[in-house]
Amino acid sequence: LTGRHGLFSCYEAFVHIVDSMFNQHAKWLKVCHRLPWRKPVASLNYLLTSHVWRQDHNGFTHQDPGFLDVVANKTAGVVRIYLAPDANCLLSIADHCLRSRDYVNVIVAGKQPQPQWLDMDAAIKHCGVGAGVWEWAGNDDGDPDVVLACAGDVPTMEALAAVMLLREHVPDIRIRLVNVVDLMVLQPPSQHPHGLSDEAFDAMFTRNRPVVFAFHGYPSLVHRLVYRRHNHDNFHVRGYKEEGTTTTPFDMAVLNDIDRHRLALDVIHRVPRFSHVVDEATLRWLAYLGERS
Numbered sequence: 001l002t003g004r005h006g007l008f009s010c011y012e013a014f015v016h017i018v019d020s021m022f023n024q025h026a027k028w029l030k031v032c033h034r035l036p037w038r039k040p041v042a043s044l045n046y047l048l049t050s051h052v053w054r055q056d057h058n059g060f061t062h063q064d065p066g067f068l069d070v071v072a073n074k075t076a077g078v079v080r081i082y083l084a085p086d087a088n089c090l091l092s093i094a095d096h097c098l099r100s101r102d103y104v105n106v107i108v109a110g111k112q113p114q115p116q117w118l119d120m121d122a123a124i125k126h127c128g129v130g131a132g133v134w135e136w137a138g139n140d141d142g143d144p145d146v147v148l149a150c151a152g153d154v155p156t157m158e159a160l161a162a163v164m165l166l167r168e169h170v171p172d173i174r175i176r177l178v179n180v181v182d183l184m185v186l187q188p189p190s191q192h193p194h195g196l197s198d199e200a201f202d203a204m205f206t207r208n209r210p211v212v213f214a215f216h217g218y219p220s221l222v223h224r225l226v227y228r229r230h231n232h233d234n235f236h237v238r239g240y241k242e243e244g245t246t247t248t249p250f251d252m253a254v255l256n257d258i259d260r261h262r263l264a265l266d267v268i269h270r271v272p273r274f275s276h277v278v279d280e281a282t283l284r285w286l287a288y289l290g291e292r293s
Helices: 013-032 067-072 087-099 120-129 153-169 198-205 219-225 249-255 260-270 272-292
Strands: 006-011 044-049 079-083 104-108 131-133 146-151 175-180 211-215 235-238
Touching: 006 013, 013 044, 013 067, 013 104, 044 087, 067 079, 067 104, 067 219, 079 087, 087 104, 087 120, 120 131, 131 198, 146 153, 146 198, 146 260, 153 175, 153 211, 153 249, 153 260, 153 272, 211 219, 211 260, 219 235, 235 260, 260 272
Parallel strands: 006 044, 044 104, 079 104, 146 175, 146 211, 211 235
Antiparallel strands: 131 175
């Protein structure tokens, strides 16, 4: 009401309490865009923390990333969704969102210590595009066997760890790592103003290579967003699938098949020339889990 910055910080699972309030505000913003006499107002910024992958201590009732699905249903000209992979990207996202007007911005970021992947200049550039190939993490040399994509802090960490496992155990694999920070770039520009052009999307994700996507939320959301893309049939998304309890952070990833070992297995399973190592790698993964149980 003051016209100043709007910041709403909440546990990710409990933000559903204000679903209807979000709906009303998003609809109000859409209508206001048609009224030339209505001046721009500061955006409403939701900061979702204590998220699904770090609610191991509170348990299953505190594990729900579904607010992203609610937000994605609204008018493209109003909503934005950001998944920060590290602290510098979070700073860049927050700076952008707090300067914006007439949007509802949703920022997802855990509050536990996490690795820092990008320096500040690289983070600003990365967030400005919304997604990018992390060349320092991959080795595809322009012709990948597979694309390993990720969105969210924990999925990014697991995806990068999966790349390390693959380069150790399958050294001749050509793998590309793509990180997505602005979820709406996955849609075509005809569907959302932040959408990557088809040319940029294909250059990043390819037109015909398998894409294993480690996602913060429910996998169906990514499938919805990329439905109109050339390579959508090759997208294989792993995310939260309603498996949780009071357990360790790593076990949360294992329960939902988004841990580094499962991602690495999925990658080699999707590349025909590595079919001969799938059985051995599966046994190694099961043995590793047995040692930790």
